[in-house]
Amino acid sequence: MIDQKNSNINAKNTSNGNSSTNSQETTIRFLSYNENNFEEKELKTLDKLTDLFKSTQINWVDIVGTHDLDLLNNASKIFSxxxxxxxxxITTNQRLKIEYFPDYIFIVLKAINYLKDEVLELEQVSIILGKNFVFTFQELKPNQFNQIYERIKSSKGRVRKLGADYLVYVLLDVLVDNFFIILEDYGDRLDTLQETLIQDPSPETLHAIYEFKKEIIKIRKATWPLREVISQLGKMDSDLINDSMRIYIRDVYDHVIQIIDTIETFRDMISGMIDIFMSSVSNKMNEIMKVLTIIATIFIPLTFIAGVYGMNFQNMPELAWKWGYLTIICVMVVIFVGMIIFFRRKKWI
Structure with a gap:
């Protein structure tokens, strides 16, 4: 059993905190293949797994459901x-990281799921790469790697012709591509939010923007440290990674950088949308204040006239005049209409 770690690259902590993990049944799928042969088995335990391993083939053990500590401890004993x-x-809020041991490489990543009702869920995926074997541990169903099963089973692509390091590349590529799929949908949602914001800058729209921002931050926490993990994997000096594989790993790294750039663009757009909302609210308030100011301005002279003739002086000739009341009313109307015309010419209303 190996007791010494040679390197440990830690990244930001991306906690998932799923409470549904413990309720899911653990499933184990074993694949052994090379260019000419393919074998697949569903297992209940790992007790006889070593008997299934073939040194001349690539052996892939995919475990979905990481709550079974006894099973994981058993795997640790069997495969040192x-x-x-x-x-x-089993600690599903583990930091993204990569650790190098003499006989294997251990990688912790985050995968993304898009559930019903546009609910975003992150799950932990752990990968162990050995000389001719790969272990994958997925926290939740559905299985992230079903499409890879089909490619291996139907012998599509180069995965059957190359080694375990190429299988790890394919696994990483699928996980990263899932982020692209989600971000493409998020781009459409962001465009819809922008249109809604322009048409109806309501508190509900602002709430939707903040909810969207929270999801983008969640994705960012899962992808930002992934850049360092993939970079370290590509630079790692290990016999487990063929030099010809490094160009593929760099390709995954480039995709991660592209995802991060897209996320940063989304964050900038969201910040701009929040600024637009605040400006819209401010403009609405200014419009309301302008209307109230115009109303108050119109009534200032009218109130002044009414106040003058409301004073209790004895000698006010207009009070005894036959047409006094009508004249004052007409003067008020003329002042009102005149001010309205003045405001319209100034384009204040």
């Missing part, structure tokens, strides 16, 4: 994996 690895796998 450090017991702390099992602890890291």
């Amino acid at each position: 994996i450090h017991p702390l690895i099992a602890e890291d796998i």
Whole structure:
């Protein structure tokens, strides 16, 4: 059993906190393949797994449901994996990281799921790469790697012709591509939010913008440290990674950078939308204040005239005049109409 870690690259902590993990049944799928042969089995335990391993083929064990500590400890004993690895796998709020051991490489990543009602969910995915084997541990269903199963089973692409390091590349590529799919949908949602904001800058729209911002931040927490993990994997000096694979890993790294750039663009757009909302609210308030000011301005001379003739002086000739009341009313109307015309010419109303 290996007790010494050679390198440990930690990234930001991206907590998922899913309470549904413990209620899911653990499933184990075993694949053994090379260019000419393919074998697939559904397992209940790992007890006889070593008997299924073939040294001349790539052996892939995919475990969905990481709450079974006994199963993980059993895997650690059978394959001489450090017991702390099992602890890291079952701790689903683990930081994204990559650790190098003499006989294997351990990687912790975050995968993204888009559930019904546009609910975003992150799950932890752990990968162990050995000489001719790969272990994958997924926290939740559905299985992220079903499409890879089909590619291996139907012998599509180069995955059957290359080694375990290429399988890890394919796994990473699928996880990263899922982010692209989600972000494409988020781009459409952001465009819709922008149109809604222009047409109806209501508190409900602002709430939707802030909810969208929270989801973008969640994705950012999952992808930002991924950049360092993929970079370290590509630079790692290990016999487990063929030099010809490094160009593929760099391709995944470029995709991660593109995702991060897209997320940063979304964040800038969201900040701009919040500024637009605040400006819209301010403009509405200014319009209201302008209307109230115009009304008050119109009534200032009218109130002055009414106040003058409301004073209790004895000698006010207009009070005894036959046409006094009508004249004052007409003067008020003329003042009112004149001020309205003046305001319209100034384009204040």
